[in-house]
């Protein structure tokens with residue numbers, strides 16, 4: 102068995118000790134995921150366990166897919182029957198099978214965060230409450246928090262301790278909104294993401310026979326990234342494994358980064374209590390990264406007080422130091438990243454897929470994206486406004502969802518007047534309220550609309566009903582692709598998009614075609630058993646940020662948030678935007694616990710790198726629509742400086758922003774300056790614009806030359822780097838002393854030529 106011979110001693114223990122509970126809490130890159138993968142292969146191949154009896158819970162569907170592929174390499178296609186996926190996808194599947202026990206039909210809809218928010222908005226409005234007090238986001242977070250602690254709306258209302266004592270909880274109507282939200286979801290045959298876990302808990306609590314069935318089925322349970330499970334997820338796992346006790350969990354407390362979403366690090370302690378026969382396995386050797394990277398990561402995480410003691414070392418070579426790059430602006434940062442990738446590819450023939458750019462927030466991708474595009478480097482953004490969040494895609498998806506479930510209120514609202522049928526929002530409200538007040542299904546109101554609305558609108562609704570009935574037949578009788586094509590065509594959506602001949606319109610049309618392609622692919626895939634529309638919709642509803650991996654065979658640089666990068670590895674990693682208030686995030690500075698979570702996030706980012714790691718920061722950046730002056734992140738300074746090298750080749754243009762010129766981490770004064778600056782500047786101010794000189798008069802710039810010095814009324818003095826005569830739009834690229842490079846359209850630019 103050659104795959105076992107590649108394991109070190111404790112990894113081997115983790116693989117072959119398949120009976121009874123075990124837990125591996127170990128540092129990044131030490132092979133935890135690999136142990137789980139091999140353990141499954143071992144169960145199937147050596148222990149002759151039927152894959153049907155194995156359940157493996159991963160953090161993303163992508164991780165599940167990769168594990169499955171690796172297992173298939175060992176055991177062959179037999180691995181297909183494994184149950185492996187995210188908590189949400191596995192339990193959505195169980196809930197579909199058992200839905201009627203909870204009073205749901207099996208074709209229930211899964212509401213995404215937008216659906217949930219818009220439902221909350223509606224409820225807040227219906228109650229005549231102020232949506233500045235009851236912000237949909239805040240309310241949703243609160244409801245989500247309650248569900249993840251398994252606090253039902255009844256408990257929330259009856260027992261104020263559940264509501265908590267923070268500002269959000271003090272709002273008196275929160276309980277009522279929670280209640281109505283749940284009732285409306287139920288009525289719409291819909292579950293939100295948190296319900297998938299909450300309802301699984303209810304199912305296993307109230308239906309012992311069902312629990313027994315799954316306990317017997319899943320004889321071996323495994324959980325990756327255990328540190329990020331919440332209470333609700335933990336309870337489900339615990340219950341499933343409580344009979345056989347064959348459970349293995351792996352994780353790293355130093356990588357716990359979802360406390361803000363209810364992940365509970367105490368699950369590690371609970372696990373020890375709940376499974377007293379536990380075998381604890383330690384992995385200490387990191388196989389992923391160079392010495393420099395491992396040591397740098399250790400030096401950072403050592404600053405956290407609340408960590409379990411762990412050793413992480415590597416036998417890998419020393420490797421290169423971390424390169425630190427300073428940029429004047431976010432755009433320049435993007436260009437540096439692009440140049441560094443370009444040069445690295447040229448020097449050692451790396452592929453695009455060897456690179457990842459990691460950032461704290463999705464909005465940072467813009468500058469990086471632009472620079473990569475200009476350099477002709479293929480890239481892909483994970484997360485953010487993904488394909489499935491685009492309007493035209495959501496529109497068609499709403500039709501598909503509605504054809505499956507005519508009680509789905511959010512989809513109904515989206516499509517009832519799309520394309521326009523003359524059914525206004527007042528009529529829509531009347532319909533929804535009628536269903537609620539009479540306590541009848543929405544579909545019943547629609548099919549008896551003449552009793553509720555006056556003639557003209559009623560006629561329009563009747564036409565809509567006929568259309569949906571027709572769609573329903575096709576959803577019930579055809580495969581997902583045929584049904585979706587039929588619906589796209591006959592709903593009028595495609596026609597409307599086709600009629601729009603603008604570039605955006607064309608794009609939208611192509612996006613819809615692309616969705617149909619994706620459905621075709623789904624239907625054609627040998628891994629898919631159920632080829633119906635419902636199965637496809639469920640698949641899409643449960644996509645996680647890193648899943649959207651359609652063009653797998655292409656070679657691209659990965660752009661993603663650090664949160665999404667968990668568990669992944671790349672030869673070369675850029676951590677960009679290492680600036681105070683961005684990373685660590687401004688919102689995470691209020692308590693030591695929050696700052697420690699940010700630091701763990703930094704640790705996760707560092708440990709994604711195998712060979713080369715780059716840090717970058719910009720001295721100014723557009724945020725919230727304003728140009729902000731930024732300071733380098735404290736995290737840069739927290740890395741032991743002996744592992745860092747300042748790359749002045751990229752960051753050579755010194756800005757004049759009154760900052761300390763010392764690169765972070767290199768001078769003992771640096772920390773003092775940083776602290777002093779931070780105290781002075783608790784509130785970030787936008788950069789001061791230039792005051793034009795007294796003799797400022799715009800010059801005739803039709804003759805503007807490269808190399809000339811100019812004055813701009815806002816950006817001050819600068820030098821013309823390049824003039825671009827491309828068609829009618831003559832542009833100048835000017836490097837301003839204080840604002841970095843700007844591209845100005847000469848037809849509009851007010852410039853004084855100084856010399």
Ligand SMILES: Nc1ncnc2c1ncn2[C@@H]1O[C@H](COP(=O)(O)OP(=O)(O)OP(=O)(O)O)[C@@H](O)[C@H]1O
Pocket residue numbers: 107108109112127128129130131132133134135136353356387388389667668669670708
């Ligand atoms: N014994 C080994 N021999 C060779 N390579 C190994 C060994 N163990 C792990 N690796 C490799 O090290 C890398 C990290 O392993 P893995 O992803 O399983 O670590 P992990 O502990 O799950 O990391 P993370 O905490 O980031 O999720 C992988 O490329 C894996 O193939």
Ligand SMILES: [Mg+2]
Pocket residue numbers: 133134135325668
């Ligand atoms: Mg892992």
